[in-house]
Each structure stands twice: as C-alpha cells, then as structure tokens.
Amino acid sequence: MARDTTDHTPLGSVSELTAYIAKGCKPKDEFRIGTEHEKFAFFQADHAPVPYFGDRSISALLHGMQEKLGWEPIMDGENIIGLGEHGGMGAISIEPGGQFELSGAPLETLHETCRESNQHLAVLRQIAEPMGIRFLGIGGSPKWTLAETPRMPKSRYEIMTRYMPKVGSHGLDMMYRTCTIQVNLDFSSEADMARKMQLSLKLQPLATALFASSPFTEGKPNGLLSWRGEIWRDTDNQRAGLLPQAFEPGFGFEQYVEWALDVPMYFIVRDGRYHDCTHVTFRQFMNGALKGEVKDFEPTLGDWTNHLGTLFPDVRLKRYLEMRGADGGPWRRICALPAFWVGLLYDDGAMTAVEELTRDWTYADVLSLRNEVPAKALSAEIAGRSLLDVAREVINISTEGLKARARTNGDGQDESIFLQTLEEILAKKRTLAEDLLSLYNGRWNGSVEPVFDEFQY
Template identity: 75%
Template sequence: MARDTTDQTPVTSLSELTEYLAGGCKPEEAFRIGTEHEKFVFYRADNSPVPYAGARGILALLEGMQARTGWDPIIDAGNLIGLVSPTGAGAISLEPGGQFELSGAPLETLHQTCAESNGHLAMLREIAEPLGIRFLGMGGSPKWTLADTPRMPKSRYDIMTRYMPKVGSQGLDMMYRTCTIQVNLDFSSEADMAAKMRTSLKLQPLATALFASSPFTEGKPNGLLSWRGEIWRDTDNQRAGVLDAVFRPDFGFADYVEWALDVPMYFVVRDGRYHDCTHVTFRQFLNGALKDELSDPTPNMGDWTNHLSTLFPDVRLKRFLEMRGADGGPWRRICALPAFWVGLLYDADALAGADALTAGWTHAEVVALRDAAPAKGLSAEIAGRSLHEIGREVVALSKAGLQRRARLNGDGMDESIFLLPVEEVLAKRATLAEDMLARYHGAWNGSVEPVFADYQY
C-alpha cells in the first residue's frame, strides 16, 4: 500500500463501516483492473540487496522515478517512502525489505495493464542501470538472510516488525523476504461481491500452485514450490487465511465488518505520527479503549480504511476485492495473473462455471488444500481431484471469459493471449518453481546465483 489514509470523519455507528464497503458497488461498465507487482532490488555486481540510503540506494531510485513521472512524494518521518500520481494513474511504494512495488492505475483492459507494467519496468531500468541495480521476479528471496535484508524507514513497518514475532513464526519472512503479483477487481452488488469472494477464495490455492516461484531460501532448495505460500500459513492467523464466514450462503458486507472489528489493530495516525495500537481490536477502539492514549481518541473513517489495509485474508475486501494468493514472478506473469482472475470474475458465465465447480468444497477442505499447495503444487488434491486437473478446467473457463469480453488490441487479439504462461504450466505439468529446481540440479550446478540473471526484469 502506497499511502495510509487520512479521513477525519468520525465513526458514529457500525452501519457506517458496512456502508463504506458497500460504497464500492458500481455498474459493470465501470469495472476496472488494478494490478500490483513487487520485485526484489539487487546490485548486479554481486547479487547483494540494495539498502534504502546512499547514492546508489533505493532512495535514489525513488528520486529518479519522481523526476521522470512528476508524481507526488509520500513522506514518512522526513523520509521519501513512495510516490503517488496526482491524477490517479498509480503509485509506487516500498515493502519492508525494499521490495519495489507498482500499484497500477484502474484500467479497462488487460492490454492496458500489460502496457502499464512494461512502461514502468522500462523507465525503472533506465534509472537503475547507471546505479548498477537490477530487479528480480520471484516469490521469495532466494539468497539473503533476514540479517542481510535491508529495512525501509516506514513507520507502520516498525510497528509490524515488533508485533509479528508475537503472533506467528514467519511474519518477518513475509514482510522482508516475499514478493507477490496481485489484482484488484470490482463488484456490482453485495451478491456479486459474495459470489466473487467465495469463488476466488476457494481457488486461491490453485493460483498459489500455478504461480509458484519460491523454491529457494538462503541459497538452497527449501523443500517447497511456494515458500511464500507456506509463510502465510503461520504469519498472523488472526488476520490471515481462509475466512469461514465467506462459505455461508448469506455472507455479506456486515459479516466481513464483524470479523474485521475483532482483529487487533496495528496503528492509528494522529498529527502525522503513527501510534502502536496492537494491544486493542477495532471494536475495543470504538468502545473507548484508547481514550487515555491518544489526543484524539475518536475513531474516524481514515482509521477504518487503514485497518482494512492491515488485514491479510487470501482474498481481501475493501471497496474492491484483492486476489492475494500468487507469488511474484517474471514479467509475463504480471499480465497472466490479472488475466486469470479477470476471465473468471468479469464474465458471468465463467463465474457461474467456477462457482459450480467449487460448490461442494467445504471450508475444511479448502484450508487443507491451501496447506498442501505450497509443497505439492499442482499435485495437491481436493475432493479426489488434483489441482492440475482442476486447473485445466478453471483456465478454460477463464480463457472463454476473456474471449467473450472481446477486448482487442491493435492486432485484433483478445485478452486471452495473456494466459499463455499459465497454459504452459498446465501443459508441462510443471510450475516455474519446478523449472528452477531442475536448473539448480542441472545447468546451475547447485547454485542459486543464476536466478538473478535468468529471472531479472
């Protein structure tokens, strides 16, 4: 997330929190696609991580991007920690370990999404090249230890870094040593939101398997295909995972609010300063728990929207839905991940087909599938069927949905062309992680160093 929200409107009732989410409903013709992607930043000379400060640091990248884009700076305690377009054309932010993220503009087609990502990467390379910097597209840091990994000067991350070890064993790895590709999609009504959230939540383990690209940790195979997916199994289970309420036929905005209210907060912002609030839930905040700790203890809508951004279910609900199950990866996957979900969720027939395919899956079965996918990938099973078998059906539904959307590029090709990387995985029955492992045991001679050349942007 590029910038935390400031909205001083007081919260006077729980219904306002539900109404905030419902305010995301929009007509189908206004649906947009928002794609986010993160990448590791390294020096090409020795594949070492790039620190924040210094003439060849991440700050210099941000300053170069600001000069080229003209975007507004995001300042935290005097430090430049991101950029945001004044016209809503996107934002650039830093993840805790220096992962460089583009949060793309809300766009109408996947052709625009892919052009946006390619334009961003081309500009970033021009700025980075004189600094000796390159970028790596993987789901997990393949070489650096936590001690090796730099820390970005961002106040919310300071709070999270102190808190994570109290609530899970892998929260710091999540923060500092993972990257993702994510797409944010719209809904037209409460029923549409529920159908999309239910279906996509059940299918996130499939996305984890299809996009698995994190088989190495600290220079060696880690026994997994998606280390990132495994990390999320014990990061902070109060705010992450597979929400059981979504499986109820009457699930709606109010149910998500009720869950979110009882998740511990991370912070509130007052007078530009971040206050650690990890000891209270938002419900307790509403009931006056911080009245002796803050100069202004009245919860406001900015506090609520910031709290929503600190929740980590596999599908996150804001005024749109965020698909959170996939590893980061090479540039073609920046276009493939949104294509996979747009085809399924923005076409009524594809959504109905995916909903029917997963209708019998219980919450316990989906949790078990989510637990299995990081290690087993496409061989993980649910209801007696492998993810490879299910994936072929789901990708076919997505492809048909994209073809029915009929959004063509200048050469007359529809958006289904962006599914090719996923179709290749299914055709080979091998994930990118398995390709990497084969090369590690073959041409790479037991070294992870070649990933920095072979999978860089």
C-alpha cells in the first residue's frame, strides 16, 4: 500500500462499517481490473540488495520516477515512500525490505493492465540502469538474510516489525523477503461478493501452486516450492489465512466486519504521527479503549479503511476483493495472474462451472490443501484428485470465461492469450520453482547467483 488514508469522518456504529464496504457494489459494466506486482531491487554488479538512502538507492529510484512520471510524491516525514498518480488511479510503493511495487490503476481489460505493467517496467529500467540496479521477479528472496535485507523508513513498518515476532514465526520473512502478484476485482452485490469470496478462497491454494517460485532461502534450496506460501501459514493467524465463516451459508459484509472488528489493530494516524495500537482490537477502539492514550481517541472512517488494509486473509475484502495467494514471478506472470482470476470470476458461466467443480470442497479440505501446497505444489491432492488435474479443468474454465468476455487487442486476440504461461506449466507438469531447482542442481552448479541474471525484468 502506497498511502494510508486520512478521513476524519466520525464512526458511531458497526452498521457504518458494513455500509462503507457495501458501497463497493457496482454494475457489471463498471467492473475493473487492478493488478499489483512486487519485485526485488538489487545491484547488478554483486547482487546485493538496494538500500533506501544514497545516490543509488530506493529513494533515488522514487525521486527519478517522480521526475519522469510527474506523479505526486507520498511522504512519511521527510522520506519519500511512494508515488501517487494524479487522480488517485495508480500508485508506486515500497514494501518493508525495499521490494518495489506497482499498484495498477483500475482498467477495463487485461490488454490494458498488461500494457500498464510493461510501461512501468520500461520507465523503471530507464531510471534504474544508470544506477546499476535491476529487479528480480520471483516469490522469495533467494540469497539475503534478514540482517542483510535493508529496512525502509516507513512508520507503519516499524510498528509491524516490533509486533510480528509476537504473533507468528514468519512475519518478518513475509515483510522483508517475499514478493507477490495480486489482482483486485469488483462485485455487483453482497451475494456476488460472497460467491466470489468463497470460490476464490477455495482456489487460492491452486494459485499458490501454479505460481510457486520461491524454492531458495539464503543461497540454498529450502525444501519447498513456495516458501512464500509456507510463510503465510504462520505469520499472524489472527488476521491471515482462510476465513471459515466465508464457507458458511449467509456469509456477507456483516460477517466479514464482525471478524475484522476482533482483529488487533496496527496503528492510527493523528496529525501525521503513527500511534502503535497493536494492544487493542478495532471493536475495543470503538468502545473507547484509546481514551487517555491519544488526544483524538474516537475512531474515524480513515482508521477503518487503514485497518481493512492491514488484514491479510487469502482473499481480502475492501470495496473490492484482493486475490493474495500467488508468488511473484517473471513479467509474463504479471499478466497471467489477473487473467486466471478474471476468466473465473468475471463471467457467469465460468463461475457456475467452478462452483460445480468445487461444490463438495469443505473448509477442512481447502485448509489441508493450503498446508500441502508449499511443499508439493501441483502434486498436492484435494478430494481424492491431484491438483494438477484440477488445474487443467480450472484453466480450461478460465480460458472459456476470457473468450466469452471477447475483449480483443489490435490483432484480434482475446484475453485468453495471457494464460499461455500457465498452459506451459500444465504441459510440462512442472512449476517455475521446480525449473529453478533443476537449474540450481544442473547448469548453475549449486549456486543461486544466476537467478539474478536469468530472471530479472
């Protein structure tokens, strides 16, 4: 997230929290696609991570991008921490370890969102290459220890860094040593949201398997195919993972809000200052728990918006749905991830087909699959079937959903062209993580160093 929200509208009741999310409902012809991707910044000369400060640094990259694009700088005190496109459409931000992120604008077609990502990378290369900086597209930091990984001077990250070790074993790894590709998608009604939430929760482990690309940690194989997926199994389980209530009949905005209310907060922002609020839940905050601790202790809409953005379920609900299961990856995957989900969730026929395919999958089934996937990827099983077989059916459904949308480019190609990289995985029966391990054990001669050269953007 590039920027935390400041909205001083007072909150008086839980129903206002629900109403805020419900305002995300929109007609189908206004559905958009918002794609986000993160990448590791490194120095080409020695594959070292890029610090925040200095002439060749993350801050220098942000200043260079600001000058090139004319976007508004986003500041935390005196430090630039991101850029916002004029009109609030897109943003550039930095993750805790210097991972460089594009949060794309809400666009109508996958052709547009893919073009947006390519344009972003092209401009970024113009700024980065004179500094000797390049970017790596995989899901987990392959070489650097936590101690070697730089820390960005962003106030919310200072609070999270102190808090994470108290609530899980992998929180700092999540913050500093992982990258993802995500897509944000719309819903037309509460029922449509609930339907999409359940389907996408069921299929997030499949996305983790298909995009698995984090088999290395600190210079050697870690025994996993998606280290990032394993990290999310024990980061902060109060605010992360599957949502069992989403598998129950009657799930809707209110049920999500009730869950969110009882998750500990990270912070509130008052007069530009971040106050650590990890000792209270949002429900306690609404009941006056911060009275006497901060001057303006009553909750605002900005506090609620920020809290929603600090929840980490596999599918996150704001005024849209965020698909959060995939590792980062090479540039073709920046287009493939949104294509996968748009094909499944933006076509009624595709949604019905996926519902039928997953109808008998219980919460326990999906949780078991989620636990297996980091090590087994497409070799994992659910309901007596290999995930590879399930993947074939799901990608066929997604393909048909994209064809039904009939959004074509200048050459008359529909959006299903962006699934090609996933079709190649199915044909080979091998994930990118398995390809990386084969290279490590073969041509790379037991070294992870070549990954920086062969998988950079």
